Amino acid sequence: MTARAYPDTVDEVVSLQAPQVIAGEKLPREFYARHGLEVAPELLGMILVHETPEGTTAGRIVEVEAYIGPDDRACHAFGGRRTRRNEVMWGPPGHAYVYFTYGMHHCLNVVCAREGMPHAVLVRGMEPVVGIELMAARRGLGEWAGSGGHGSTATPANDDGTGRDLPAGEHTRRLRELWHRLGAGPARLCQAMGITLAQNGADLVRGPLYIIRPASAPVTAVAASPRIGIDYAGEARDYPWRFYVPGSPGVSRPARTRDGRAAPGTRQAGEESQSAR
């Protein structure tokens, strides 16, 4: 039983890019001014938007992780550490905490809770909604998403350059893979959205980087798992503070469970369902 259907046709993708999907209310300060564990799952399905001189990009958030302050060993503010890097976490809610890591990657967090209480939600995965070609260009995948070239419904990855239609299954596989490469993972997402340290501290309630509640396409299923990449965090590594939309191609990787097996609903881009189908 699938919780949500993912695009099988070009038309469905086009409809997902339609303006009404991003027509919605910008999330107010009060939305963010709550405990990180309360905000995190509610961010799933919301639309992250970034307006830049290059153009506007937007994506549907499908994977997040909560980092909840001085007592959370995985949190940058663990132990009450207040540094130049994490300073924004300590400020008022509704701002972007962007940090640079591994010498090349940026990660976006949404600051929650109250000023002086460093909660943040890491945005780890999205499904591209607006500006897919710009995202692809930023990610160095221009040839993947270049304008299709024929027909008014030309969309990313629907064209093999021969002018012929692709088989339906192959089409779906390519779409899932493109979406995965554009939005699955905190650093991929930032690169696609044009988010860098320049956005660190940005006010999500006032500026060109913001999150809206979509007028349609609500999330129908939420799964939880341990957070990714925090083996250093002691027993906190097992806390189920990662939230994601099962089956979405925008989810970065399978859940890690205590016994090391992949959890349900974490199929990767382009994968076919293993079970009933």
Add this chain to the structure above:
DNA sequence: TATAAGATTGGCT
């Protein structure tokens, strides 16, 4: 000033 590690990704075995 020096050193180690990182809320990752992509390429190769």
Add this chain to the structure above:
DNA sequence: GCCAATCTTATAT
């Protein structure tokens, strides 16, 4: 599955 890339940040001399 393993490992290099690449450099800011945090922390220890």
